[in-house]
Amino acid sequence: MQDAGLSIAFWLLAIASVGSALAVVLLRNVFRAALLLISCFFAIAGLFVTLGADFLAMVQILVYVGAIAILLLLGIMLTKEAMRGSPFSRWQVGAGIASVLLLISMIWVFNQTDWPKTNTEVALEPTTAAIGLKLLDMDAGFVLPFEIASILLLAAVIGAIVLVKEK
Amino acid sequence: MPDNRISLGQGILKGLALTIKHFISRPIITVQYPEERLVTSRRIRGCDLVWDSERCTACCTCAKSCPQGNIHIETKVRPDNTREAVVFEIDHGRSMFCGLCVESCPFDAIHMGRSYERATYNRDSLVIPKEKLVAQGDRQPSGYFRPQFEETLPPQSLLIYGGKSSEVKTPENPPPQSPATAAPVSEKKEPAEREKVGVK
Amino acid sequence: MDWLHWIIYVVIILAFVLTLVMSFILIERRVVGRFQLRLGPNRVGPQGILQPVADAVKILLKEDIIPSKVDRVVHLLAPIVTFAPAVLIFAVIPFQQAGNGLFFDLKSTASMVDLDVGVLFIFAISSISVVGLVMAGWASNNKYALLGAMRTIAQMVSYEIPMVLAVLGIVLIAGSLSLADIVDKQNIPFILLQPLGFFIYFLGATAEMNRSPFDLLEAESEIVAGVNIEYSGMKFAMFFLGEYAYALAVSTITSVLFLGGAKFPWGLLPQSFIWLLVKILLVFFVILWIRSTLPRVRVDQLMGFAWKFLLPLSLINLFLVAAEGMLPSGFTWPIVALNVTLAVALVVIWANRFYRVGGAKVA
Amino acid sequence: MAIGLQHYIILSAILFCIGLYGALAKRNAVIILMSIEIMLNASNVALVAFSRFIVPDLLTGQIFAIFVMTVAAAEVAVGLAIIIALYRQREKVDVGEIDLMKW
Numbered sequence: 001m002q003d004a005g006l007s008i009a010f011w012l013l014a015i016a017s018v019g020s021a022l023a024v025v026l027l028r029n030v031f032r033a034a035l036l037l038i039s040c041f042f043a044i045a046g047l048f049v050t051l052g053a054d055f056l057a058m059v060q061i062l063v064y065v066g067a068i069a070i071l072l073l074l075g076i077m078l079t080k081e082a083m084r085g086s087p088f089s090r091w092q093v094g095a096g097i098a099s100v101l102l103l104i105s106m107i108w109v110f111n112q113t114d115w116p117k118t119n120t121e122v123a124l125e126p127t128t129a130a131i132g133l134k135l136l137d138m139d140a141g142f143v144l145p146f147e148i149a150s151i152l153l154l155a156a157v158i159g160a161i162v163l164v165k166e167k
Numbered sequence: 168m169p170d171n172r173i174s175l176g177q178g179i180l181k182g183l184a185l186t187i188k189h190f191i192s193r194p195i196i197t198v199q200y201p202e203e204r205l206v207t208s209r210r211i212r213g214c215d216l217v218w219d220s221e222r223c224t225a226c227c228t229c230a231k232s233c234p235q236g237n238i239h240i241e242t243k244v245r246p247d248n249t250r251e252a253v254v255f256e257i258d259h260g261r262s263m264f265c266g267l268c269v270e271s272c273p274f275d276a277i278h279m280g281r282s283y284e285r286a287t288y289n290r291d292s293l294v295i296p297k298e299k300l301v302a303q304g305d306r307q308p309s310g311y312f313r314p315q316f317e318e319t320l321p322p323q324s325l326l327i328y329g330g331k332s333s334e335v336k337t338p339e340n341p342p343p344q345s346p347a348t349a350a351p352v353s354e355k356k357e358p359a360e361r362e363k364v365g366v367k
Numbered sequence: 368m369d370w371l372h373w374i375i376y377v378v379i380i381l382a383f384v385l386t387l388v389m390s391f392i393l394i395e396r397r398v399v400g401r402f403q404l405r406l407g408p409n410r411v412g413p414q415g416i417l418q419p420v421a422d423a424v425k426i427l428l429k430e431d432i433i434p435s436k437v438d439r440v441v442h443l444l445a446p447i448v449t450f451a452p453a454v455l456i457f458a459v460i461p462f463q464q465a466g467n468g469l470f471f472d473l474k475s476t477a478s479m480v481d482l483d484v485g486v487l488f489i490f491a492i493s494s495i496s497v498v499g500l501v502m503a504g505w506a507s508n509n510k511y512a513l514l515g516a517m518r519t520i521a522q523m524v525s526y527e528i529p530m531v532l533a534v535l536g537i538v539l540i541a542g543s544l545s546l547a548d549i550v551d552k553q554n555i556p557f558i559l560l561q562p563l564g565f566f567i568y569f570l571g572a573t574a575e576m577n578r579s580p581f582d583l584l585e586a587e588s589e590i591v592a593g594v595n596i597e598y599s600g601m602k603f604a605m606f607f608l609g610e611y612a613y614a615l616a617v618s619t620i621t622s623v624l625f626l627g628g629a630k631f632p633w634g635l636l637p638q639s640f641i642w643l644l645v646k647i648l649l650v651f652f653v654i655l656w657i658r659s660t661l662p663r664v665r666v667d668q669l670m671g672f673a674w675k676f677l678l679p680l681s682l683i684n685l686f687l688v689a690a691e692g693m694l695p696s697g698f699t700w701p702i703v704a705l706n707v708t709l710a711v712a713l714v715v716i717w718a719n720r721f722y723r724v725g726g727a728k729v730a
Numbered sequence: 731m732a733i734g735l736q737h738y739i740i741l742s743a744i745l746f747c748i749g750l751y752g753a754l755a756k757r758n759a760v761i762i763l764m765s766i767e768i769m770l771n772a773s774n775v776a777l778v779a780f781s782r783f784i785v786p787d788l789l790t791g792q793i794f795a796i797f798v799m800t801v802a803a804a805e806v807a808v809g810l811a812i813i814i815a816l817y818r819q820r821e822k823v824d825v826g827e828i829d830l831m832k833w
Contacts, residue, residue, distance in 0.1 A: 003732050003733075007732070010733045010737060014737075014741045017741070017745060018745065018748070021745050021748040022748055024748075024761070024765070025748055025752035025765060030760065030761060034760075034764065037768070040768065041771065047741075047775055048774075048775075048778055052786075053795075056774075056778060059796065059799060060774075060799070063802075064767070064802075067806075068767060072760060072806065075760050075810045075813055075814065078814055079814065079823050086757075086758045087756075087757050088755050089754075089757045091754055092755040095755035096751055096755065098750070098751075099747040099754070103743055106746075106747075107743060110736060110743065111736075115736075115784070116784050127789060135793060142793055145797060149797055149800040149801075152800065152801065152804050153800060153803070156805075156807045157807065159811065160807040160811035161811075163811035164814055164815060166818075
């Protein structure tokens, strides 16, 4: 029962995410592409839920939908580029062939690899506290990357301000 | 340079205190119109002109003075050589309530009314024939240019002084209009003292 | 039985949201009327309680106009995307805690799901409503709607940061993201432990739900009606209801996070959803009080207020909470006194600083 | 058939290739940013899937995903800033015509 529910959820979310990702790439209407990007983010948040990553799913919605997608929408509104649609470049065909080749090779590799034994029987537990402890654990944690990430964000904020500031 | 003594937040707190004070302690000044009515100014140039057929000599001064030509009078000579208005019609729909007819009447026969509700279903009913022009019921003359009536009218009630009254609703009966009380136009003058705003 | 639980809660939440939203509309009109020495609507039914019904009937019977050259799908989806998240938020609200209640006892917390990431869920879901407003603004093919949408984006993205940072203080004290846990931990209402956090959260939330004084999104005098300018009939009603549903959501979240949810203060009386309801109405009254006091913030002051006033204060607040967390437990009342003093001092000092450095002016 | 690691990583590969195609084949810079976001999301799916199916108690993949999100947020902020700066100069966000570095 649980498995069946998970399968249905996975397939629905997979179709939704792939479909909306394709639409983002193929649609000519930039604004609709951005909206479908949001639905793609949602589907991926749903995939995180099926993977038992509840914290990550919420952060996905909060960061991607609440911030990144909104910023992209703002970018679309600020540049009048949506009027011109979303044209393909000269390398459209080449890019398509390259992507498909990459996809085929990746799937081939995934099928060839002997993945370590998977045990999906592990109970789903709330991950928030575990992630927090892990991130800031001094011995085996990720304190240094965590701090570097904050510096990266600071640099991004300052960089964005400097780039956009009018003389 | 910004003022050093400035302290943000104080003004907001003052404003919040003021609004909550209003919320708690100030009376509501809304008038529930069809049930409650305010008493109009004693000198209102209201929309129902009142005509006194006994004092009218059908001289047509009012009709001539009307800038819009709203007053339509047809006269006839009586056996005693006085005139009588056979037709006396006022088109309220076109009136701008300037009051010139009232001011021009040499015999104090036409007065402004006190009503302010003039909505009708058709335009014809805005033309008022002489039978309906006389003072009756709530058609009563206002004190505009007629100080003799002004004394008898109830004082105005104003919202801003909390003068909303539930007891004053329908206007009282029109004051008696005997010729004795009506002063000749020549003697009439503006009341020396402006009337106090009516406070209940 | 699982299905029964879901169905019951769907019904409860829908009934709760819809009735309260309807009554909020009436309460707002009556209370604001009282603030302005007016009566407010009092004709339909006794004391006008049927006014929202009359409004709903009127708005449903109106013609549904879709302007030409709009992006039809997006135009029609926008009100739904705006309204739905407001209702979704209530999925994690604990209406009553487990244990003894005033009227009945509960074995488990009375919420649809008690998510372990409840607080995050609330903020994640409520950030979706911006998308709906942006969709409406863009798809309406109207420059005022677009301007309103751009303002919305700027406003919501800026105010979300101090708001979430302020609530992080609560999360630090409670040690949990689950709303039921947060309510459980509130032996004294967190507003006393976190006055500064409450201040920042409340201002941020007022901006998030586009209430006065931050209702620039629909500044009638500047951009006519903002994003919902081209909407009529049922679609407009969805926007309208969505706005009040957000007011309800914010009142509820404030009650749960800061005022102790369904608990009576200090546990003097048994807990009950009635206290939650009273608190919700109290918070909504404060929102209305602010609305009827303050004029609308100017658009150039808005961003500066979020970034230069609320954000630094919320960071200081977070730091203070973390520092207080190191103290041994048992100093509740000294900490309350300290926090209230610090909150007032910080707000006044920072407000002065803020004014000196040029106020809310953005370059 | 139970859903396993294979499913998730193949889905991730598909999403990644869609993003790659978009990033290579489009001319609008905003759309290219969106495609890059799709690629980052695809990698996140793979990371979380590995974390779930191979090392469920370590959560490493989830923490990696958080870092990826951080980087994505920074990237969008700077990328959009660049796009808007370019738009101010050239009134266009077409990457085919951004040839400032070409002499």
